[in-house]
Amino acid sequence: MASTHVREPDASTDVLAHAVIGAALEVHRLLGPGFLEEVYEEALCVELRLRGIPHERQKRVRVDYKGEPVGEGRIDLLVGNQLVVELKAVKAFAPIDRAKVISYLRLTGRHLALLINFHVPVLKDGIQRVVQS
Numbered sequence: 001m002a003s004t005h006v007r008e009p010d011a012s013t014d015v016l017a018h019a020v021i022g023a024a025l026e027v028h029r030l031l032g033p034g035f036l037e038e039v040y041e042e043a044l045c046v047e048l049r050l051r052g053i054p055h056e057r058q059k060r061v062r063v064d065y066k067g068e069p070v071g072e073g074r075i076d077l078l079v080g081n082q083l084v085v086e087l088k089a090v091k092a093f094a095p096i097d098r099a100k101v102i103s104y105l106r107l108t109g110r111h112l113a114l115l116i117n118f119h120v121p122v123l124k125d126g127i128q129r130v131v132q133s
Helices: 011-031 037-050 095-108
Strands: 055-065 068-079 083-088 112-117 127-131
Touching: 011 037, 011 068, 011 083, 011 112, 011 127, 037 055, 037 068, 037 083, 055 095, 068 095, 083 095, 095 112, 095 127
Parallel strands: 083 112
Antiparallel strands: 055 068, 068 083, 112 127
16 A cells, blocks of 8 residues: 655744745735735735745746746746745635645655645635645
């Protein structure tokens, strides 16, 4: 039987994840659901900046195929150069949303991502933690 070992992120990445969730909760508390994803992204970047949390917005990552560059992806937020954050404002996550985040984790060598959907009445219901195994 094959072992499905999940490598848990280190403590500093977990601290960043909790900080981002706190910032996202504040954004959702003040704005609520109903806006476009870009509005939440901008607001979350403001909140992260106000909290002194380092982040890169729309981080470009090169996509290689068999060692050859074939294109690029864009991560909504790369926080502290450790945590991938993908933002949504949708009725519900689609399977492709999780698959996209897993691809970004593999591509960047990071181990933890947060999928955050602001289009929910209670934000904790719109947060998924994705660990690269």
